[in-house]
Amino acid sequence: MVNDEAPVREEIVSVDGLYKKYSKRADYAVEDVSFKVYAGEIVGILGHNGAGKSTTLKCLEGMLPFDKGAISICGHDIVKEPVKAKSNMGFVTDDHAVFVKMTGIQYIDFMADVYKVPQAIRQIRLDQLEKIFCLGDSIQNLISSYSHGMRQKICMMGSLVHSPKLWILDEPMTGLDPRTMRAVQDYMKYYASIGNAILFSSHALNTVAKICDRVVLIRKGKQVDDIVMSEFADRPDFDFEEYFLSNERQD
């Protein structure tokens, strides 16, 4: 007997009718944005500067309150069950905010404590992450002495120490050297392939086209498209950059 039913995909993120404004008089920074992210998917959020990408991600991370809509992470509502929802995600902010008075290793320790990573697997995780991000001995230094790229790396390492089901990255490639950029892209693919989900915003269209399964386009706070990248796989002439820019020009 053939099973015609599509396999049930594990829903990691559900954003439903999200509205967010920064003040009562202001326009909506995010208006009626809805999308889902499933296990094994890499979803990119694209848009021009100020389109609402970071705001959407910050609402998702629980950093910012929102006015209407619902967000759930692994089935946990971010408002009603914030701690459970946040336990399932790791995030990297666009400003690479990190505790600069800690050493790299102390920061990893801190994140492991906060996410309650068992003692037994901490070192294994750290070794895995070190292979990707290659901070070397610098991990023993104060983060205040780190360069921009190194801060980005330690933020990523901290966000992955608990192997979250959802990895959220805001402009992750900014400031990374080409080797690390490639390593991060490869790791993102690997990380999604083992059943996790990745949601990230970026202006690097090549990266987005290369690694994303889906792309959510946001313009002036509104969601204008939800593109499944595999649909263009059989079109060798398809230029994602041109597609994105023509979409923007419609404005």
Place this chain on the structure above:
Amino acid sequence: MRDRIDFRLLGALLKKNRRENTSSFRKGNFDAVGFVMRLLLAGAFIAIFVIFFGKFVDMYLGIKLNNVSDAEERLYELLTLVYGAVLLAMILSGISQINQALFSADDMRVIAALPIGANTLYLSKIILIYLGQLVVACFTVLPVNLTVAAHYAVPTAYYPLTALACVVLPLMSVAISSILALPYHALKVFLKDKFLLNFIVITVLTALLLFLYAYVLEAVKELLLGDDMKYFFNEKVMTGIALCAKYLYPANLISNILLGRELLVSSLVIAGWFLACMAVSLLMIRMILTRSLQSRISGSPNFVKKVKPLAKSRLPFNALLRKEFLMIFRTPGYMFSYFAIAVVMPLLVYFCMSVGSSLAVKLIAVDSNLELAIFLTMLFGMLANMFCSTNISRDGMLFYSLKAMPLNYKQVIFSKVLLCMIVTAFSQLFSAALLAATSYITVANAAFLFVVGMMFGFAQICVATRADFNHPHFSSESDGEIKESGNTVSTVLVIGIVLSFALGGALLLTKMYFSLRGLSEAYAYLTYVITAGIAILSVAGSVTFLLVGLRDRFYRFSGGGLH
């Protein structure tokens, strides 16, 4: 290679500095409460100083050395010592300001890449520092010189020369600071990662300053009690002062000019001194500034003690507590403002107690050590805990990261409160123990003092934390360090001072009232009842203030500049 000063660029840099410095007066940035507070405090301080200094001038000018009265010589000594002290303070502040301007200011990261010569850049910073010190000189030299003029027949030239002193003193201070600024920078770099050593050095220096302060307090007490201070200035002390004034260069040169002694020689020596210092400092700056800026931008190797790869796991709350501690301990400004001040706070209470205790007995004939101890503990505890008014703002944008972590709002807020309580417990315990050990209060009263000190401390920490949470003020510095106090700090300071004086005054008045009626023994319990009552009310009120709507506020938190 010559490094000429480009006056056009110098003008542009000064304009930039002026705009930056006046930005805090713009609408929206202006801390009106703090500004008025500072003005009032400065005015009150100058008024008190003029009164006491006037009395002191009368007494000092009348002192005889070898049975000979020489008022002009005494005036020379007095002015030399005062100018020496002012100059020393200005040099120390100048060294710190030059370092901040050259090596820490954010604008240097940009300016370092611009085609501006080291000397032009340096001069632009120095001129700004000079102008700041000119204001300080006016606020210190003018009250001193005018008070002297009101108590001694000075020559007419004294007045314009006073104005000249205001201009020259900061010139000398800036010149000397310029030379010392670079060695100080080297010392700072050496101490940068040695956090514990840094803490010890800062605390010891602060404690030493407090001992100096205690010495001054003792003199003030003698003056207030009407004891003849001439006994203090005996032959031996006066010979020492005369010798000191004779060799206290360059402060004595300014005294010479003011009193019309060796006018030409003194002026020439000062001018030569200034030019030599500036020439040396410009040479040093040209040699090292660019290299130093480049090393700052590229970052320097910054190895701290090697630690084990990963520490033992902690509960999230403990991890937050540790994070809070590290943030303060490893930021020199924070470490001084909180930890060092908390450590020396018991000394501050003790010194003031030693003066206040005998003053109270002599002036109001009432033994009110416990009341005074409560007042001092509350006042200085409040000043030490002012730091808690930045409990949220210190995190800056990282507060949003904490929000995104799987942490309960109580864990985030209470970890901050608990760390402050641990620091408060330390300073309150040592404060009470010191007063008990020196027999100012009994052990039982010390225990009471500790308990109420903790309660008042807790109340202040809760109020300060919530006030900062309601109106956070995130730093725009690259390292996120808060270097300017905001409205919350000023408001909490005003409330704390008013409450301390209100409670302290109420206790002392109650004690006086019953003592004058011979009922102090019978009504001794009132001190405990009033203090404990207000402490309980403060705790209840502040906990309510902290907790009401905290969960919702935490969720809705969106201040500090995140958009």
